[in-house]
Amino acid sequence: MTLLSSDLKTSIVESVTASYISFMESITEVLKMSHGSDQGASIAAYIDSIRESFLSSSIPNDEWYAEIFSGKELSVGADTLDESSEFITAGKRFVHSTPIDISIMSFAHVRASHDVLHLAYRDLQKSVELVRAHYRKSTLDALKNFSSFLRDKNGKKLSSLRDIYNVWIDKAEEAYYTSVMTLDFSKNFGDMINNTFAMQKAVKVFRTAVEDILNSKEWGRFVEQESLHAREGDKLRFLMEKLESTKVDVMTQSDLQK
Amino acid sequence: MSRVTLSLERAEQEIRRFKKKSVQTSKVFEKLSDTQIGFMPRDPLTEIEGVTLYKYQSQSATTVTIPVLVVYALVNRPEMIDLHRGRSFVESLVAKGYEVYLIDWGHASSDDPTLGLEDYVLRYLDFCVDFLREYLALERLSLLGICQGGTFSICYASLFPQKVERLITAVTPVDFHTNTDMLSHLLRQVDIENLAKISGGVSDEFLNTMFLCLKPYRLMQQKYVRFVERIDDSVAVNTFLSMEKWIFDSPTMPFRVSEGFVKNFYHGNKLVKGNLSIGGREVKTQNLTMPILNVMATDDHLVPAAASQALALITPDGAYTECFITGGHVGIFVTSNANSNLADKVDTWLRS
Numbered sequence: 001m002t003l004l005s006s007d008l009k010t011s012i013v014e015s016v017t018a019s020y021i022s023f024m025e026s027i028t029e030v031l032k033m034s035h036g037s038d039q040g041a042s043i044a045a046y047i048d049s050i051r052e053s054f055l056s057s058s059i060p061n062d063e064w065y066a067e068i069f070s071g072k073e074l075s076v077g078a079d080t081l082d083e084s085s086e087f088i089t090a091g092k093r094f095v096h097s098t099p100i101d102i103s104i105m106s107f108a109h110v111r112a113s114h115d116v117l118h119l120a121y122r123d124l125q126k127s128v129e130l131v132r133a134h135y136r137k138s139t140l141d142a143l144k145n146f147s148s149f150l151r152d153k154n155g156k157k158l159s160s161l162r163d164i165y166n167v168w169i170d171k172a173e174e175a176y177y178t179s180v181m182t183l184d185f186s187k188n189f190g191d192m193i194n195n196t197f198a199m200q201k202a203v204k205v206f207r208t209a210v211e212d213i214l215n216s217k218e219w220g221r222f223v224e225q226e227s228l229h230a231r232e233g234d235k236l237r238f239l240m241e242k243l244e245s246t247k248v249d250v251m252t253q254s255d256l257q258k
Numbered sequence: 259m260s261r262v263t264l265s266l267e268r269a270e271q272e273i274r275r276f277k278k279k280s281v282q283t284s285k286v287f288e289k290l291s292d293t294q295i296g297f298m299p300r301d302p303l304t305e306i307e308g309v310t311l312y313k314y315q316s317q318s319a320t321t322v323t324i325p326v327l328v329v330y331a332l333v334n335r336p337e338m339i340d341l342h343r344g345r346s347f348v349e350s351l352v353a354k355g356y357e358v359y360l361i362d363w364g365h366a367s368s369d370d371p372t373l374g375l376e377d378y379v380l381r382y383l384d385f386c387v388d389f390l391r392e393y394l395a396l397e398r399l400s401l402l403g404i405c406q407g408g409t410f411s412i413c414y415a416s417l418f419p420q421k422v423e424r425l426i427t428a429v430t431p432v433d434f435h436t437n438t439d440m441l442s443h444l445l446r447q448v449d450i451e452n453l454a455k456i457s458g459g460v461s462d463e464f465l466n467t468m469f470l471c472l473k474p475y476r477l478m479q480q481k482y483v484r485f486v487e488r489i490d491d492s493v494a495v496n497t498f499l500s501m502e503k504w505i506f507d508s509p510t511m512p513f514r515v516s517e518g519f520v521k522n523f524y525h526g527n528k529l530v531k532g533n534l535s536i537g538g539r540e541v542k543t544q545n546l547t548m549p550i551l552n553v554m555a556t557d558d559h560l561v562p563a564a565a566s567q568a569l570a571l572i573t574p575d576g577a578y579t580e581c582f583i584t585g586g587h588v589g590i591f592v593t594s595n596a597n598s599n600l601a602d603k604v605d606t607w608l609r610s
Contacts (some may be wrong), residue, residue, distance in 0.1 A: 014284075017276075019278040020483050150261055158261055159263050159268075160268065169479065173476060180444070187445075189448020190446065194447075197453045
């Protein structure tokens, strides 16, 4: 699915629409409960509580804030990760089901590239975590600034849910900008991109190694041998069954003769 | 008095209205693949290895005898300057009587991943300029470089000053290391050589992701909320679809040119440092003695004004003029008011 696909666009709009409606409904609930007290302060208290729960959570809540960064429509690594994880699983199945008597050299080759893939995957996960930590910080800062803005009685008044939402977007972008423009972010982001592509490369190498094995003579011979064994096994089973039935027939005959 | 003054009734009404509109969005994107962008009729004049030189047809009664060659970026398709009627910079220029030519770089990646900066600047651009000089029987030609195409034009004009009458650069990065340049900041630690080698170039998805990362909340959320709000307005919906089509229909940048561009400009900042070479030829910006107009957008999140303004520092005294158009990096070309302002500025300056 490319970024231009209509299905993806529809799903992005649906997701944004749902999150905006949820935002509006939450704010409206807060207004209902404010009972004539300062509306700005009431919404700010609600935002503070979100921030508190977010702050006390040790694991960043991806659903809440990171989807726009790590959703498959955006993440440069998401497709690769999906693809690679499927491939790793397939690879593991292959390795586990491979009898040990096939070519050791080819098998070792796959294992080496599998190890590289495993390390690349681990490095990528580590760098993604570091980048997400920046996003988490920027989200916390954005919530704080949003809340402060709502408590401030001076300045432009907000007279619609859309006005409030616009302020949230402004604050989120400001905090994001501040977080992204640090040297640490540049380093971590660069690492994440570099590791994503290192991962892609490792997937390609692993895939080639697996394909090499599947196309090798040893594998061909193994498959041939397996199928020969299977055919012989079938024949044997057939003969055994026939023998059993013959035995039964002979016994029946002899019983009858008696 | 509280910052927020909102009645419950109004809030509930807003939610109802938005929900009602959101139901209508489900089928809209089915039209995306059929959305046409680029409406001004144009004729191909010549072609070289997938790169085409076009001439826009003129329907204007008045003509100005100043041809302008538009040099667009590689990272997006050039239809941005000609989105559709009323939102076309080309239309505005043609209406003023200009002969507008365009280099369409095509989708080079599929043809040859080995293409480098030297191919684009020394071969393709030079080929098109020479073709037009002969076609128009002119010694020199005016170039209008946009964004990355502006950077290419500066390099070209430095290398072939005798062929360039005037140089216009619009939203063009020159200093790639300014403090507010987020794109540069994001790319600074990226191992572009490895990236481009593994994926055979810088893919459109990668580029688009980088662009979305510059303002994720606006570009991935607020923009779509606004779209839903305007779902009843067919003109707004069509414009939105045209923009989506243009934004996400970008070509892959071939391996060598992406590596060369990022290394020389984003990493090395060589244009400003004065140590840039293309195809073994030194780019001497002191050769930029032709009149130069540098156009910037007031709210450019891709190329901050400071990144463009550095052009003044590397050009000889007296040749340089600058101006600002209200709007964003893309907005100054696609919003009708802004592109008309832009065309006015360019027109006034070219006639001066």
